[in-house]
Amino acid sequence: MKEILKYFPDLTEDQKEKFNQLQDLYKDWNLKINVVSRKDIDEIYLRHVLHSLGIAKIQQFKPGSTVMDVGTGGGFPGIPLAILFPETQFHLVDSIGKKIKVVNEVKDGLGLENVKSSNCRVEEIDEQYDFIVSRAVAQMETFVRWVRGKVKKKSEHELKNGILYLKGGDLTEELALYKTAKIYNLSSYFEEDFFETKKVVHLPMKYKG
Numbered sequence: 001m002k003e004i005l006k007y008f009p010d011l012t013e014d015q016k017e018k019f020n021q022l023q024d025l026y027k028d029w030n031l032k033i034n035v036v037s038r039k040d041i042d043e044i045y046l047r048h049v050l051h052s053l054g055i056a057k058i059q060q061f062k063p064g065s066t067v068m069d070v071g072t073g074g075g076f077p078g079i080p081l082a083i084l085f086p087e088t089q090f091h092l093v094d095s096i097g098k099k100i101k102v103v104n105e106v107k108d109g110l111g112l113e114n115v116k117s118s119n120c121r122v123e124e125i126d127e128q129y130d131f132i133v134s135r136a137v138a139q140m141e142t143f144v145r146w147v148r149g150k151v152k153k154k155s156e157h158e159l160k161n162g163i164l165y166l167k168g169g170d171l172t173e174e175l176a177l178y179k180t181a182k183i184y185n186l187s188s189y190f191e192e193d194f195f196e197t198k199k200v201v202h203l204p205m206k207y208k209g
């Protein structure tokens with residue numbers, strides 16, 4: 001939890017309380033369904049919560065804007081972002097039912113009213129959002145094919161709408177097709193070694209590839 005306060009010192013008491021509850025909620029659920037690796041559960045604030053919040057260093061979601069988290073698994077990056085941006089609506093989607101069950105339990109446990117979830121493949125979703133966020137789900141080309149048409153071309157809330165994808169490693173080859181993609185190194189924002197190779201890719205949706 002100290003990692004979160006270090007980089008997000010202006011949290012409200014309610015947000016602090018919610019972030020505080022996360023570890024115990026995931027610890028309990030992890031005993032039944034493995035959503036966070038055993039090694040990671042003790043470092044959940046660094047490896048999952050702060051990593052998810054890396055997106056917030058690139059984009060501050062505005063009140064009223066809408067975000068879909070594709071392949072959310074146990075709720076990353078969607079749940080931490082929903083705590084940080086309580087006036088933004090989040091739709092967390094995963095094709096595995098038991099993962100969405102955990103998401104729903106965590107959402108209810110925290111009383112997150114700005115989160116809804118769906119147990120389906122993202123290809124089945126027929127809605128448009130200001131932003132699509134994701135971590136560790138598919139190669140960019142596949143991902144873009146899945147979500148094409150699901151980002152609002154022009155947003156009343158946001159100027160930089162598009163995909164915000166948490167990725168690691170060398171992305172030169174994977175992003176060669178996407179001339180408008182911008183890569184942000186999370187090591188510029190967070191000093192822990194874990195973030196050395198971690199990046200946020202922003203792909204604006206005017207891209208027609």
Ligand SMILES: C[S@@+](CC[C@H](N)C(=O)[O-])C[C@H]1O[C@@H](n2cnc3c(N)ncnc32)[C@H](O)[C@@H]1O
Pocket residue numbers: 070071072073074075076077093094095096099120121122123134135136137146
């Ligand atoms: C490696 S996990 C990552 C989970 C989470 N984003 C995280 O970083 O902890 C990938 C998740 O994507 C989901 N997934 C893969 N393809 C999907 C699709 N087409 N639609 C919805 N979910 C998908 C899988 O069920 C799995 O839970």
